[in-house]
Amino acid sequence: MLREVAATRYVTPLREGGSLPGIVEADDLGTYVMKFTGAGQGRKTLVAEVLAGRLAQRLGLRVPELVRIQLDPVIGLGEPDEEVQALLKGSGGLNLGIDFLPGSLGLDPPAFGVSAAEAGRVVWFDALIGNVDRSWRNPNLLVWHGQMWLIDHGASMIWHHDWPSAAASPGRPYDASDHVLAPFRPDLAAASAELAPLVTEDLLAECAAEVPDEWLADEPGFAAPDEVRDAYVSTLAARLPGLGERVVLGEPTADGPSRAPGWLTGAWPHSRRDGREARR
Structure with a gap:
């Protein structure tokens, strides 16, 4: 189960993120990047953060600690920015925190070597x-x-x-042509051999169990949060067979729009897109 803390001070918004996350201090004296249930992408973004983040950690990949953060909307009363104040007021209760890594830099591929094995993972x-x-x-x-x-x-x-589309998603190719680690010639065969045996249904269920009920309740088409968890587990498990063979590594697009969904516009708050450390 994720640790739970309470936000004690809202420090600053992070406007490079599409969902307007913010830096907060908590009662454990930690500093976190907080993602809000009241943000535009809603609670499903938080569900994806928890499931993917915990799964990555269980597979030995480095992901900052995730915590549950309780937010009292009164924290937003003194916030002069109306947009931020509305976000804080609309996100009372349980939200998600990601450990803030002070001094971290955005990865600059030409300057930071990544092995084919790590890129593959x-x-x-x-x-x-x-x-x-x-x-x-x-x-x-x-x-x-x-x-x-x-x-x-x-x-x-x-x-x-779009849960009705989930049944068709496992068989679709994954286009990694524009992936930031594609130039490092990712060794997908080695990654499949190492990681696929670790991703059991039990492991997926353990990761899904860490998603709070509040973020899964009242999902259309499901009677209870555990049914939604089961849907995540079954969909992810179905993606495993032949996963490495479905990864497409073609020529990257030199220019043009991102292939990401239109609602996705955010960059990680710790760093600028040019790789320099963000100002606090």
Whole structure:
């Protein structure tokens, strides 16, 4: 179960993120990037963050700690920005926090070498969760203390925005041509051999169990939160067979719009798109 903390101070909004996340301090003296239930993409973004983040951690990939954050809307009363104040007021209760990594930098591929094995693990994992937002346009990878960290998985498992389409999603190819790690010649065969045996239905169920009931309740077509969890588990499990063979590594697009969904416009708050550290 994710640790639970309470927000004590709202520090600053992070306007590069499409859902307007913010930096908050909590009663455990920690600092977190907070993602809100009242944001435009709604609670499903938070569900994807928890499921993908916990699964990545269980597979040995580096992801900042995730916590449950209780938010008292009174924190927003002194916020001068009307948009931020409305977001805080509309997100009372349970939200998601991601450990803030101070001094982290956005990964700059030419400057940071990634082995074919590590690139393969990340691309294979992104194919499993259907992540459409780890491209050269927006890497969503950080370098912290000399190691690569994966962040921002809210745009994964996009089939949950249309559950009737989920049954067809496992057989579709995963286009990794624009993936930020594609130039490192990801070793997908080695990644499949290493990671696929670890992704059991029991493991998926354990990760799904960490998603709070509040974020799964009243999902159309499902009678209870556990039914929604079962749907995530069965859809992810169905993606496993032949996953590496369905990854497409073609020529990257040199220009033009992102292949990510239109609602997805955010960059990770710790760093600018040019890889320089963001100002606090």
